[in-house]
Amino acid sequence: MKALWTVAAAAIGAAAYGLSRPGVRATLREDLDTVRRRDPAATNDFVSMVSYPGMHAIWAHRGLHRLWQNDSTKVPARLMSQAVRTLTGVEIHPGAQIGRRFFIDHANGVVIGETSEIGDDVMLYHQVTLGGTSMEQTKRHPTIGNHVLVGAGAKILGPVVVGDNSSVGANAVVVKDVAADSSAVGIPAKVRPYKNRTDPEAAGSDVGDSRSPYADFELIDPAIWI
Numbered sequence: 389m390k391a392l393w394t395v396a397a398a399a400i401g402a403a404a405y406g407l408s409r410p411g412v413r414a415t416l417r418e419d420l421d422t423v424r425r426r427d428p429a430a431t432n433d434f435v436s437m438v439s440y441p442g443m444h445a446i447w448a449h450r451g452l453h454r455l456w457q458n459d460s461t462k463v464p465a466r467l468m469s470q471a472v473r474t475l476t477g478v479e480i481h482p483g484a485q486i487g488r489r490f491f492i493d494h495a496n497g498v499v500i501g502e503t504s505e506i507g508d509d510v511m512l513y514h515q516v517t518l519g520g521t522s523m524e525q526t527k528r529h530p531t532i533g534n535h536v537l538v539g540a541g542a543k544i545l546g547p548v549v550v551g552d553n554s555s556v557g558a559n560a561v562v563v564k565d566v567a568a569d570s571s572a573v574g575i576p577a578k579v580r581p582y583k584n585r586t587d588p589e590a591a592g593s594d595v596g597d598s599r600s601p602y603a604d605f606e607l608i609d610p611a612i613w614i
């Protein structure tokens with residue numbers, strides 16, 4: 389019991405220290421604003437902070453991605469990412485490169501492979517796979533541009549590129565590149581330029597860097613401190 393209190397006190401101390409650092413606070417603020425912007429149901433920051441497993445998986449990934457950069461900490465990074473998968477239902481390989489204001493709604497069943505690259509302002513729904521099609525240890529997972537939305541259940545397979553401002557429809561299976569400003573729907577996905585953009589928020593293109601109040605700060609992962 390005493391050990392438990394010690395761990396709890398250390399965790400609270402680390403959180404307080406972390407939150408006293410402006411970079412960590414700004415990152416946390418940006419993340420919580422992203423939740424609000426992406427999910428109309430999110431109205432309370434405290435509730436968002438504790439109840440979005442997609443956000444928890446992203447925070448953990450930022451810390452684990454740092455560990456992945458060092459050969460001696462690759463194994464712990466991989467093991468911890470599996471623990472995060474158990475806790476959040478989201479499997480992000482620690483090698484995956486992910487930009488800012490990334491959001492995973494509903495979280496469960498998302499898989500993001502080792503050589504995936506994800507730009508800024510990307511949103512995924514549950515059951516999305518960014519998967520590989522090759523057993524070679526080369527670039528074998530997708531590259532997702534900025535302001536991309538990937539609908540629930542979509543599978544994007546192989547080293548394909550999804551261009552900026554594009555959307556992948558729910559349950560689509562994408563095996564070829566998707567041009568910028570397009571939507572890809574169906575199995576196999578057919579790509580077509582946007583017909584109409586009545587709901588830019590839903591299409592994932594709402595938050596340009598130029599409009600972001602956070603464009604200039606260095607991203608520091610809250611998970612490092614909490």
Ligand SMILES: CC(C)(COP(=O)(O)OP(=O)(O)OC[C@H]1O[C@@H](n2cnc3c(N)ncnc32)[C@H](O)[C@@H]1OP(=O)(O)O)[C@@H](O)C(=O)NCCC(=O)NCCS
Nearest residue numbers: 513538539540555556557558559571573574582583584591
């Ligand atoms: C693809 C999507 C982003 C819309 O993109 P869009 O370019 O604005 O598409 P439109 O609504 O203009 O539809 C274009 C065509 O694609 C079809 N289409 C749209 N989404 C589709 C989908 N997921 N699967 C198959 N066809 C789809 C439309 O019926 C339409 O067909 P038509 O040209 O024959 O009329 C959207 O339909 C979607 O799938 N969003 C994901 C939402 C989601 O996963 N929500 C989960 C909440 S829990």
